Amino acid sequence: MTLTSERAEYRVCPVTQFKVDLQSEALIKVNAVAAVVALTIGGIAAILIALTRWEAVGLLPPEWFYRLLTVHGTNMLIFWIVFFEMAGLYFGATILLDARLPKPAVGWLAFGLMVVGALFVEITALTGNSTVMFTAYEPLGSNEASPLFYLGLILFAVGALVAVGLFFATVVMARVEKTYEGSLPLVTYGLVVAAIIATYTLLSGAVALVPPFLRTIGIIEHVDPAFYRNFFWSFGHPAQQINLAAMVAIWYAMGVMTVGGSPVSEKLSRFAFILYVLFINLGSAHHLLVDPGLSFGFKTFNTSYGMYLAVLGSMIHAFSIPAMLEVAQRRRGFTNGLFEWLRKLPWREPGFAALAVSMFVFGWIGGVTGVTMGTEQIDMVAHNTLRVPGHFHAAVVGGTTLAFMGFTYYVIPLVFRKRVKFLKLATWQPYLFGLGISLVAVGMITAGIQGVPRRTADIDVVREVPGTVHLSLAVVGIGALIAFTALCMYLAVVLASVFTGPRVEATSLALVQPMEPVPAAAEGSHVAPKGTFVIVLVFLAFFAAFYLANWWMLGRTWFVS
Ligand code: HEM
């Protein structure tokens, strides 16, 4: 059904009853498709570089390794994630608020800038004209990279900033036109947080990238490497927090969509998001922990004391989401023992599987290693080893990427209005992807602990390395083969459904395993999430053991007698 109201054309979603602005819907589609294209390019590069780091295979010569490492980093961390987030912003500002997009042309302008920017980077990276990796540190960056590489990144960032501006305008207009009642829905609130962080992140990115660009075209002669590093990471680190806020927003959405219920304390969840806005940018300092010129106090305050307040935010979500699921399940009558509710969750439902695996890999591997490495003393031995990519693959691949993948399965019927094909593949994909990327991460982390550097095509040329190092790198390679297979499964489901299926209207939210509606709470009744509490205690014990083990290992690095 298509209706018109005040310049905007919209349809009503038969499942959710949301009003869907058709212009916004089109922008969601093109941004999502661009994201998937970037994921494909980044994924092909991923398997090639992983098979190079697996010394026994040693696939690529160094020149191609670095070229594809640049292609991989930019496509995955920047293009895949940011295009997908743009789709998420349009979704959160219009569909979730029943609102119209005020100026669709601005959205198309933003998209155009981002596509042109991304193409510049793709072309210069693939042709070896910007083999500087996505960090492009000075002076390497402006010595080696073509001006088009910087211009591309700047256009992409400006485009994203324009889209973020449109997002804010849409949310404000929805408020003014009273398209929704009460306070912002939690998911949109999380996206507003992501967009606030995005604004200062993208501005820092511009401050970092303009001087090297000016140098490549001969306008200035010198870029201060410390200045560059500071501003680059004011962009690069908070960019991960946009991902974090967006991922958590999607976690809540997928939890509600696949299991039902509502956050146990919405106020607390909102407060946890606020902690991100206030403290997460301090984390940027963890990229500067080995840099000269900054005081110990600056590094320790920013990366430890201040940063832990942002970690607190994540801990609150990590409690609140499983608690929400547990309460919903207990209301349904799964009340036996501590964990009946857990066993009876919809494990075959792709969105739930993605949520569960994403939370596990993000928290237990990504979070724990990140907080540990962000400690100044421990970073002295972790810096620039494979431990670093080991940490962030758990966070940004096992966590964010998998959450985005899971969400896509619901975007296909609701936004593209296509039936999801190959549901069996969709059910298994999150588990396989989680397994593969966990092996990649654990292989990298253990290799890094043994001193293997990151960004190195071949370590055997330097000196003979012990067998345990080869084992770790083999685990990376095998994990990569598994993760790559799962990535292809995702692409098969998405591309086949979107491009070859006939148009159908969705009839229910669940794809595979629908759950009974959650019975309304009886007056004054209170359900305690006891199982979640136990899981959280086990997590904290694991975290403490890992943290202390790292100090113990550090104590064994220098033998003082
Ligand atoms: C199939 C999945 C993936 C595999 C097998 C994989 C594998 C790898 C490998 C082997 C490296 C090189 C590490 C080194 O030698 O230093 C790497 C680097 C990297 N990966 Fe992935 N990756 C995957 C997915 C992703 C995704 C989804 C993202 C982001 C969302 C990502 C972000 C990065 C970044 C930022 C780097 C560092 C690039 C640099 O050092 O400049 N990866 N990955």
Ligand SMILES: [Cu+2]
């Ligand atoms: Cu960081």
